Amino acid sequence: MATRHVYLVRHGVADPFGELTDVGQRQSELVGQRLAGLPIDAVWHSPLPRAVRSARIVGGHLPNAAVREAAELVDHVPYVPAGAPPEWAPFFDGYGAEEAAEAKLRAGALTDRFAGPADTETHEVLVTHAYQVAWLVRHALDAPPVRWLGLNCGNTALTVIQYRDGGSAPTVVLYNDMGHLPAELRWTGFGAGTRP
Incomplete structure (x- = not known):
């Protein structure tokens, strides 16, 4: 049975202009080292600089893996709920029917391309953004679309x-694992708060 292994990585810490900081570069080095022992076939990335x-x-x-752009991985809101939870209402202020339709199209393109089995055993790294990681995890769990709002992930x-062929459900093997990062490089990309 062929399995498609998808390794989702949120980009490293970036500055306000979207360029990686020194911390983001170090985080990227460390996740690259962690993945180095795996038979990675390809590294796909969002078109955004970070x-x-x-x-x-x-x-x-990953010297045997091609590094290529995938437009579907670009940072975007994947789903605009009709009635946003009260704590999220300010975030969605100004999103109308046109933005909701665009979000649906982009989210569909993302899952169509990356959220399913492959013909052969494959190992792909997707370097993308927090919302896209959340959307793909939500999709794998077959959770309601609004549940992407409760999933966040740290930089790298x-x-x-x-994803296995034969119609079986996807398996979320790991989520938001920062074991490759020293304590001072963890939990970036989250708001302030107490962390384990």
């Missing part, structure tokens, strides 16, 4: 989803 740079750093540790945290 993801492009992270993917190139990760790809430097590792999430792994397996």
Whole structure:
């Protein structure tokens, strides 16, 4: 039975202009080192600079993997709920029917391309953004679309989803794992708060 192994990585810490910081570069090096022992076939990345740079750093540790852009991985809101939970209402202020339709199209393209089995055993790294990781995890769990709102991930945290042929449900193997990062590089990308 062929399995598609998808390794989701949120890009490293970026500055306000979307470029990787020194911390983001170090985070990307460390996740690349963690993935180096795996038979990675490809590294796909969002077209945004912070993801492009992270993917190139990760790809430097994976000499047999092609590093390529995938437009479906671009940062976007994947789902605009008709009635946003009260704590999220300010976030969705100004999103209308047109934005909701665009979100649905982009989310569909993302899952169509990356959330299903492959013809052969494959191992792919997707360097993308927090919302896209959340959307793919929500999809794998077959949770209601609004549940992407409750899923966040740290910069260069590792999430792994397996898709098998034969119609079986996807398996979320790992979510938001930061074991490759020293304590001072963990939990970036989250708001302030107490962390384990």
